[in-house]
Amino acid sequence: MAERTQKQKPTTTGRTDEEVVDAPASTATGEKLKAELDDLLDEIDDVLETNAEDFVKSYVQKGGQ
Amino acid sequence: MAIPKVCGIETEYGIMVRGADNNPVTASSLLINSYLAAHTRQRVSRIGWDFEDERPGNDARGFSLDDALAPEIETHLVNAVLTNGARYYVDHAHPEISTPECRDALEVVAFDRAAEEIVRLSMTAARQMLPDGAEILCHKNNSDGKGNSYGCHENYLLSRDTPFGRIVAQITPHFVTRQVVVGAGKVGCELPGASADDVPFQISQRADFFEEEVGLETTLKRPIVNTRDEPHCDASKYRRLHVIVGDANMSEVATFVKVGATSIVLAMIEDDVMGDDLVLANPVGAIRAVSHDPTMQRTLMLKSGRRATALEIQWSILERARKYERSHGLESVGDDVGADVLRRWEAILTGLERDPDSVADVVDWVAKRRVVEGFADRHGLRPGDARLKALDLQYHDMRAEKCLATKVGLQTIVAAHTVASAITEPPTTTRAYFRGRCLQKWPLDIVAANWDSLVFDVGRDPLRRVPMMEPLRGTAEHVASLIDDSDTAAELLARLGA
Numbered sequence: 001m002a003e004r005t006q007k008q009k010p011t012t013t014g015r016t017d018e019e020v021v022d023a024p025a026s027t028a029t030g031e032k033l034k035a036e037l038d039d040l041l042d043e044i045d046d047v048l049e050t051n052a053e054d055f056v057k058s059y060v061q062k063g064g065q
Numbered sequence: 066m067a068i069p070k071v072c073g074i075e076t077e078y079g080i081m082v083r084g085a086d087n088n089p090v091t092a093s094s095l096l097i098n099s100y101l102a103a104h105t106r107q108r109v110s111r112i113g114w115d116f117e118d119e120r121p122g123n124d125a126r127g128f129s130l131d132d133a134l135a136p137e138i139e140t141h142l143v144n145a146v147l148t149n150g151a152r153y154y155v156d157h158a159h160p161e162i163s164t165p166e167c168r169d170a171l172e173v174v175a176f177d178r179a180a181e182e183i184v185r186l187s188m189t190a191a192r193q194m195l196p197d198g199a200e201i202l203c204h205k206n207n208s209d210g211k212g213n214s215y216g217c218h219e220n221y222l223l224s225r226d227t228p229f230g231r232i233v234a235q236i237t238p239h240f241v242t243r244q245v246v247v248g249a250g251k252v253g254c255e256l257p258g259a260s261a262d263d264v265p266f267q268i269s270q271r272a273d274f275f276e277e278e279v280g281l282e283t284t285l286k287r288p289i290v291n292t293r294d295e296p297h298c299d300a301s302k303y304r305r306l307h308v309i310v311g312d313a314n315m316s317e318v319a320t321f322v323k324v325g326a327t328s329i330v331l332a333m334i335e336d337d338v339m340g341d342d343l344v345l346a347n348p349v350g351a352i353r354a355v356s357h358d359p360t361m362q363r364t365l366m367l368k369s370g371r372r373a374t375a376l377e378i379q380w381s382i383l384e385r386a387r388k389y390e391r392s393h394g395l396e397s398v399g400d401d402v403g404a405d406v407l408r409r410w411e412a413i414l415t416g417l418e419r420d421p422d423s424v425a426d427v428v429d430w431v432a433k434r435r436v437v438e439g440f441a442d443r444h445g446l447r448p449g450d451a452r453l454k455a456l457d458l459q460y461h462d463m464r465a466e467k468c469l470a471t472k473v474g475l476q477t478i479v480a481a482h483t484v485a486s487a488i489t490e491p492p493t494t495t496r497a498y499f500r501g502r503c504l505q506k507w508p509l510d511i512v513a514a515n516w517d518s519l520v521f522d523v524g525r526d527p528l529r530r531v532p533m534m535e536p537l538r539g540t541a542e543h544v545a546s547l548i549d550d551s552d553t554a555a556e557l558l559a560r561l562g563a
Contacts, residue, residue, distance in 0.1 A: 036473075040473060048452065056210070060213070061158070061159070063214060064158065
């Protein structure tokens with residue numbers, strides 16, 4: 001199709017290596033979050049509404065803006 | 066040059082009553098009146114909202130529907146002005162808090178967080194007014210999962226000189242694609258006929274509810290760009306862009322980047338450096354396509370014929386913002402705040418591209434999805450299971466002990482004492498300072514307030530209206546000593562020459 005151009009990789013203009021290194025999205029953060037997620041899932045059974053089905057069913061809102 | 070991007074957020078909270086009559090309008094009034102009685106010097110909402118200058122039916126495209134829309138304004142409902150300069154009121158069937166006018170995105174985060182705390186204090190105060198065991202629950206979300214939606218709106222100050230057609234064309238690609246950065250995430254889909262298997266999880270709370278590219282509506286056939294032309298200040302100089310297309314965020318960083326990045330894009334549009342090459346062929350289809358694809362791989366058709374993913378379009382907008390920072394500076398959004406916004410926006414895009422889970426501490430939809438998918442895996446749950454929807458709702462639960470967003474390790478950027486102060490103290494940087502300080506000092510002498518005026522009743526004389534048509538006048542720098550030095554409201558009015 002004429003109108004369809006090749007899918008482009010994100011351009012890298014203006015993004016220097018240095019800035020990428022600065023980005024806080026590191027693997028270490030990811031692993032820390034993974035361990036925290038396991039702990040959180042342990043906790044969720046206590047925190048989750050006791051009768052989730054009823055809670056979800058009764059959660060009805062009037063439309064707003 | 067772009068004018069200062071004065072900004073704010075209005076959030077309608079979900080509300081339900083457990084253990085007593087579940088009427089959302091009554092409950093919203095009770096919630097707000099309980100707060101006013103317990104935490105302010107106003108006994109109830111004695112200081113009324115002044116609707117004199119409200120024109121929600123004015124359309125930026127040049128006509129007015131005010132007569133048609135008049136019933137939407139329900140003046141008998143609770144409507145209070147707080148000493149932090151915010152408005153706390155019942156809108157439709159929801160409690161709503163509008164932050165005061167802020168000078169930058171970081172202030173907006175502080176006052177949006179303060180609004181959450183005000184809702185929490187209200188829920189606690191309301192318990193005293195309800196039968197034993199009954200409680201009001203509030204959620205900072207945007208849909209009930211059953212096709213009913215309510216908004217989290219942003220507001221930005223623009224120059225009247227900026228052509229509205231240019232704003233519509235050039236902001237739409239950002240509104241359609243920013244979801245990947247600031248979407249709050251949703252379990253399931255609310256489009257008629259879509260099943261949980263079709264869309265088990267999507268990026269945005271609100272995308273299912275947008276049916277038009279541009280228009281005046283806010284409650285049905287919602288448009289991506291809202292045309293309400295009601296600047297609440299000098300209309301010959303300013304516009305207020307009323308943005309209805311965002312999600313309510315639990316992540317402070319998400320709120321920061323949502324307001325900060327949009328402020329920068331609007332400044333670029335004002336300075337006419339944005340360009341039209343990112344205009345989408347079908348924005349309404351695209352906003353849903355982006356939301357329904359958490360893999361972020363789907364490409365969107367641009368009017369130019371090119372295809373690009375939402376992430377690619379976000380990168381392209383960010384690159385323009387970087388270039389704009391170098392050529393024009395970021396004074397209109399605050400230099401330091403603007404630089405921080407660009408840094409965090411870029412870090413999120415980098416993380417989303419490489420390993421989305423790595424930004425689960427700042428991006429709401431990623432944080433929510435990890436919990437929902439982790440829980441489903443652990444318990445072998447299928448899409449559509451009520452427990453997964455319960456997790457979604459509880460992510461936004463305003464009860465501190467039940468709120469999942471406070472447990473998933475989200476970064477915070479505003480200190481607790483700053484939030485605590487923002488519950489009662491106005492920003493010092495806008496006219497909200499004048500409004501807030503006057504309400505603190507002379508609550509019994511003010512009979513009405515709205516965004517652009519205060520009405521005083523000091524006894525002998527007729528009521529005195531003090532207009533505040535300039536959002537950046539009435540700051541601490543302008544009026545702090547004037548207010549400090551006045552013992553009475555009458556003295557203040559004399560000094561103002563009002």
